[in-house]
Amino acid sequence: TYKQMDSFKWLLNKAYVNGKWISAENGETFEVTNPATGEVLGSVPDMNGSDTESAIKTAYVAFRSWKERTAKERSELMLRWTNLCNAHKEDLAKLITMENGKPLKDSMAELSYGVGFLELYAEEAKRVYGDIIPTNAKSRRLLVLKQPIGVCGMITPWNFPHAMITRKAAAAIAAGCSVVIKPAEDTPLSALALCQLAEEAGLPAGVLNVVTVSRDNAPDVGRTLCESPLVQHISFTGSSAVGKCLLSQSASTVKKTAMELGGNAPFLVFESADLEAAVKGVIACKFRCSGQTCVSANRIYVQEGIYDKFVTRLAEEMDNELRTGDGLQPGTTQGPLINQRAVQKIDSFVQDAIQHGARLVRGGSKGQGNFYYPTLLSEVTSQMMCAREEIFGPIAGVLRFKTEDEAVIMANDTQWGLAGYLFSRDHSQIWRVTERLEAGIVGVNEGVVPCPEVPLGGWKESGLGREGGKYGIDEFLELKYVCMGGL
Numbered sequence: 001t002y003k004q005m006d007s008f009k010w011l012l013n014k015a016y017v018n019g020k021w022i023s024a025e026n027g028e029t030f031e032v033t034n035p036a037t038g039e040v041l042g043s044v045p046d047m048n049g050s051d052t053e054s055a056i057k058t059a060y061v062a063f064r065s066w067k068e069r070t071a072k073e074r075s076e077l078m079l080r081w082t083n084l085c086n087a088h089k090e091d092l093a094k095l096i097t098m099e100n101g102k103p104l105k106d107s108m109a110e111l112s113y114g115v116g117f118l119e120l121y122a123e124e125a126k127r128v129y130g131d132i133i134p135t136n137a138k139s140r141r142l143l144v145l146k147q148p149i150g151v152c153g154m155i156t157p158w159n160f161p162h163a164m165i166t167r168k169a170a171a172a173i174a175a176g177c178s179v180v181i182k183p184a185e186d187t188p189l190s191a192l193a194l195c196q197l198a199e200e201a202g203l204p205a206g207v208l209n210v211v212t213v214s215r216d217n218a219p220d221v222g223r224t225l226c227e228s229p230l231v232q233h234i235s236f237t238g239s240s241a242v243g244k245c246l247l248s249q250s251a252s253t254v255k256k257t258a259m260e261l262g263g264n265a266p267f268l269v270f271e272s273a274d275l276e277a278a279v280k281g282v283i284a285c286k287f288r289c290s291g292q293t294c295v296s297a298n299r300i301y302v303q304e305g306i307y308d309k310f311v312t313r314l315a316e317e318m319d320n321e322l323r324t325g326d327g328l329q330p331g332t333t334q335g336p337l338i339n340q341r342a343v344q345k346i347d348s349f350v351q352d353a354i355q356h357g358a359r360l361v362r363g364g365s366k367g368q369g370n371f372y373y374p375t376l377l378s379e380v381t382s383q384m385m386c387a388r389e390e391i392f393g394p395i396a397g398v399l400r401f402k403t404e405d406e407a408v409i410m411a412n413d414t415q416w417g418l419a420g421y422l423f424s425r426d427h428s429q430i431w432r433v434t435e436r437l438e439a440g441i442v443g444v445n446e447g448v449v450p451c452p453e454v455p456l457g458g459w460k461e462s463g464l465g466r467e468g469g470k471y472g473i474d475e476f477l478e479l480k481y482v483c484m485g486g487l
């Protein structure tokens, strides 16, 4: 169990602010449970707006000295942090599996991805170049400086308890910012483990702060971060409803924001595709982390000529590849959903689809506790809930299309635009469709495309800004135009 994990046992019951392991001012706590077993893993402080105010003040003080360090110093500390995370990879992965439920293999993949951001931004810290612009007058020189924006507030989701923190915080810290993070209430332990390793690496007090907060206190803490004049940037990954709320709260202080919100990813399989590759692509894209990723395939469109064969092959591959169980057991590919709220939502989508004429090919039932069996529905139509809303669970709903034009129009017929996928071997078709898809991320003949080196983010209502790669650090930098006159 968690308590037996040598490296992290002393984290229990505390949050991390100003380089100290602390309780909430009022002493309140909340429990963290394993979604696979219901076991209580531990308790963490239930902090509120007032605790968050203190953390922000601390971060502001830390920011003033952190930004004065040289890029190389920041880079070296971050590389040490990277190495420590690598050294504790197995334990960090187990921790993810225990609080999130995803299979150990997926947790290890998350670790590689997440630590990849630490490494990348440790390197990028040294590459924040300004510009010298050709002058418009002999007596002047025109320069552009890039400087860290300030204290950054971050609110992160439970589906990638480690990587969604490193993706944001590593970029901000590399830029010279300090951060106050509110991790999801389901998965605060991975965030705290990252703090422990940052402390061991020698990151100065107050640069990285984690306030742990229950669902009940989340609105208060969110508002405090968004409305504080000391916070200059808000970065959020989560549902569109919460993102819109944070965006409007941030308006009061004209904060820069980065929002990665919901998706409704289309996955197009053309008659020109390698059908076996497309089936494997769906297994990876749809069922990784039980479909609980922002870029999971949500609407699988298959061209009519290969529709029946595709559904048959996908069902067979699901039988062969997917094993539901406790994520710590070897061989498990499908862990539990995060909580009962998620199970109820998934089940209502399946019932809605069946009532409206979809055919249940596999699954469609709840298991014990938070488990839901991988489900395949064919004859899905655009009106069904599972095609209109983000599923965030293990339902593969397959829709039918006739022409390329029709497929693209249906794919784009949504307010979201995070990811899109297409499988085809026709090169002109690949270019045509890729360019027409309204999405920030496109996978061509690939089901799993995110990696630390690339810009990740959405079009339309799926978000603002980009995380990852060289683009991700710009989020946390302000430009300063300097006109040097009298020369």
Ligand code: ADP
Pocket (backbone or CB within 6 Å): 155, 156, 157, 158, 182, 183, 184, 185, 214, 215, 218, 219, 220, 221, 222, 223, 237, 238, 239, 240, 242, 243, 245
């Ligand atoms: P989900 O429904 O998948 O949990 P959310 O968008 O609700 O997605 O959660 C993402 C993050 O947003 C979590 O850290 C959660 O605690 C936080 N959150 C939820 N509601 C609010 C709110 N009103 N204000 C600020 N943060 C919130």
